[in-house]
Amino acid sequence: MSDPILQQILTELQGMKSDLSEVKSELGTMKADIDSIKEDTKLIPLIQQVVSEVNAEVSATRDTLERIDKTLTLHDATLDILARRSIDQEAALKRIK
The missing domain is CATH 1.20.5 (Single alpha-helices involved in coiled-coils or other helix-helix interfaces)
Incomplete structure (x- = not known):
């Protein structure tokens, strides 16, 4: 070559x-x-576990907030009735005097 x-x-x-x-x-x-x-x-399984736990906490918090909202709505109605009664009683007292 x-x-x-x-x-x-x-x-x-x-x-x-x-x-x-x-x-x-x-x-x-x-x-x-x-x-x-x-x-x-x-890390993915750990992240999935944390997300699941956070979702559970959010759900529980949502349920609690819904109960609080319902309770406040009932209290509003009760306070409205009591306020009207109070006004009616004050008017009755003024008529009596």
């Missing part, structure tokens, strides 16, 4: 070696990314 052909083969091999180094470098980066993703996904 002639020297130019050998030189061309050597150049091609060096290019392939360079490409292989780039692939290895990118593969290392990808492996680090995968490890990071694996670490992050370990």
Whole structure:
């Protein structure tokens, strides 16, 4: 074989070696990314549990607020009746005097 052909083969091999180094470098980066993703996904069950607990608390709080609202509505009606009675009684007292 002639020297130019050998030189061309050597150049091609060096290019392939360079490409292989780039692939290895990118593969290392990808492996680090995968490890990071694996670490992050370990938290998903904990996050789901916390969300479930928060939802339960929100539901319980909503129920409590609904009961409070109903109680306040009943109290408003009672106070309205008592206020009218008081006004009626004051008017009756004025008529008596």
